Amino acid sequence: MSPETLIDERFDELVSALRAETPGTPQDLRERVAGITATPLPARRFTTRRILTFAAPAIAGLSLAVAVAVGLNSAIDPGGSGGAGNSGSSSAAEPRARELAPQVGERAPIGTVATDSSAQKRAVAPIPTDGRAQDYNASLVLLVDGTEDLSATTQRALRTTRRLGGYLVSVNYTTPEPVEGTAAVRVRIPVSRVQAAIVQFSGLGRILAQDTRISDLQLPLDELTRQIRRLERRAAAAKGAERERLLAQIASLRRQRLEINRRAAFATVSLDLTTHEPKEPAATPGRLDRALGDAVGILAAELIIAAYVLIVASPLLVLLAAAFFGNRALRRHADQQLLERA
Amino acid sequence: MTTVTSSLADVARRHLDDVYRYVLYLTRDPHAAEDLAAETFERAVRLWHRFDPERGSERTWLCQIARTVALDHLRAEERRRRREERYASLADQTEELSERSLSPWLQAALGALSAADREVIVLRVILDLDPTSAGRVLGVTPTACTTRLGRALEKLERNARNARVA
Numbered sequence: 001m002s003p004e005t006l007i008d009e010r011f012d013e014l015v016s017a018l019r020a021e022t023p024g025t026p027q028d029l030r031e032r033v034a035g036i037t038a039t040p041l042p043a044r045r046f047t048t049r050r051i052l053t054f055a056a057p058a059i060a061g062l063s064l065a066v067a068v069a070v071g072l073n074s075a076i077d078p079g080g081s082g083g084a085g086n087s088g089s090s091s092a093a094e095p096r097a098r099e100l101a102p103q104v105g106e107r108a109p110i111g112t113v114a115t116d117s118s119a120q121k122r123a124v125a126p127i128p129t130d131g132r133a134q135d136y137n138a139s140l141v142l143l144v145d146g147t148e149d150l151s152a153t154t155q156r157a158l159r160t161t162r163r164l165g166g167y168l169v170s171v172n173y174t175t176p177e178p179v180e181g182t183a184a185v186r187v188r189i190p191v192s193r194v195q196a197a198i199v200q201f202s203g204l205g206r207i208l209a210q211d212t213r214i215s216d217l218q219l220p221l222d223e224l225t226r227q228i229r230r231l232e233r234r235a236a237a238a239k240g241a242e243r244e245r246l247l248a249q250i251a252s253l254r255r256q257r258l259e260i261n262r263r264a265a266f267a268t269v270s271l272d273l274t275t276h277e278p279k280e281p282a283a284t285p286g287r288l289d290r291a292l293g294d295a296v297g298i299l300a301a302e303l304i305i306a307a308y309v310l311i312v313a314s315p316l317l318v319l320l321a322a323a324f325f326g327n328r329a330l331r332r333h334a335d336q337q338l339l340e341r342a
Numbered sequence: 343m344t345t346v347t348s349s350l351a352d353v354a355r356r357h358l359d360d361v362y363r364y365v366l367y368l369t370r371d372p373h374a375a376e377d378l379a380a381e382t383f384e385r386a387v388r389l390w391h392r393f394d395p396e397r398g399s400e401r402t403w404l405c406q407i408a409r410t411v412a413l414d415h416l417r418a419e420e421r422r423r424r425r426e427e428r429y430a431s432l433a434d435q436t437e438e439l440s441e442r443s444l445s446p447w448l449q450a451a452l453g454a455l456s457a458a459d460r461e462v463i464v465l466r467v468i469l470d471l472d473p474t475s476a477g478r479v480l481g482v483t484p485t486a487c488t489t490r491l492g493r494a495l496e497k498l499e500r501n502a503r504n505a506r507v508a
Contacts, residue, residue, distance in 0.1 A: 007466065011495040014502060018467050021444045025362040029376045033358055033383045037351040041390055049394075332481050335413050342368075342416050342457035 071295030133217040133264035142205030161187040185271040194267040224257045367464035382408040402475045451501035459494035
């Protein structure tokens with residue numbers, strides 16, 4: 001028992017007298033109160049405290065449910081309207097699809113890291129069309145382990161080119177730092193073997209990007225052939241200076257045709273080897289991450305709204321609280337004064 | 343419904359004496375005290391659904407209701423007395439507290455105290471409430487309640503000494 005609980009010993013006699021002479025309750029009052037308490041009690045009503053007890057968790061639960069529902073909805077339907085994860089998912093899926101199935105004339109973004117296991121395999125190049133003259137250009141960006149590997153890989157690329165019947169157009173080998181370097185190798189490979197070349201080149205390192213462009217040369221070639229035949233017919237009928245002029249034209253056109261045939265016979269392959277790994281783009285969030293992110297976002301928005309409402313309403317709440325407590329203090333003071341007088 | 347009703351009836355049986363003594367010491371009028379005690383339980387029936395055991399015992403809750411009822415009564419009495427004083431001086435017709443059980447010297451000593459002093463004495467001495475519960479009824483802190491009790495007992499003792507001498 002604390003000292004406060006005890007009553008001062010000086011008043012023991014007085015306290016004993018008070019307790020000994022406690023008045024008893026009259027019997028008729030007992031019967032009266034028994035009658036009062038025997039009446040049916042009114043139904044339990046919603047008090048402010050009870051409403052708050054249930055309303056606060058209910059509002060919190062509802063807010064959480066809305067956040068989870070929105071998060072799940074956006075995770076299931078990332079392409080739908082709304083949802084924070086839309087832009088990230090579609091943009092990330094596109095290059096991956098391109099990488100796995102390169103299209104003619106399409107360019108995979110430089111610097112895209114092939115994270116898919118299938119992309120780590122040999123690259124697949126479009127097959128040139130047999131019987132048609134085509135200008136075939138391919139480029140590969142490969143990651144190698146270091147400068148030593150860079151040198152060896154460059155050598156291997158050149159050997160592969162020679163083995164496939166191609167030739168080197170240019171090579172630009174630079175190592176600005178001891179551990180980093182690049183090699184830009186440009187080779188010409190017979191079109192018939194370009195697919196094999198790309199497959200073998202892609203095995204030299206990790207593919208960072210691939211680009212294949214094919215443009216048709218058959219139409220200009222056919223047009224040149226038609227012009228040559230027409231001029232040949234006219235030259236056969238012409239004489240003198242006119243014939244000489246036509247023959248010169250025919251020779252020029254034949255050179256052009258030869259040039260096109262030469263272009264069409266060999267594909268240009270650009271091989272960029274690098275030791276510098278590009279920064280990986282931010283990992284595409286999964287469904288669960290998107291749902292969680294969106295739910296957290298909604299919850300944050302709800303909290304911001306609640307804080308905003310609280311800030312706006314706080315002066316009013318302070319005034320109400322001051323009025324409430326002030327009124328209570330005044331009432332207590334008045335009650336005390338009344339009891340002092342009584 | 344039946345269970346709740348019976349529980350309030352049990353509460354009334356257990357604490358009727360306390361409520362009656364509390365309002366009797368406050369008013370010093372046995373007849374008024376009976377009415378006030380009955381009214382306290384009438385209010386308790388209406389407010390029973392709001393009783394929260396976590397905020398205090400049933401006895402403390404009943405004393406809080408009884409205090410409100412008694413204060414309403416004292417206010418009404420004060421208004422009546424002022425009104426009557428304006429027209430005529432009426433003799434005090436109230437039956438004194440002592441007639442029920444108290445000895446004359448104690449009745450005189452208590453009669454010289456204010457209702458505020460009698461209130462803290464009845465709560466802490468007669469009903470034997472702890473300072474926290476008594477403070478909750480009075481709307482003050484336990485320390486303030488203890489201080490009030492000390493002062494009230496000192497006054498009562500002084501009054502009792504005078505009453506015995508007289």
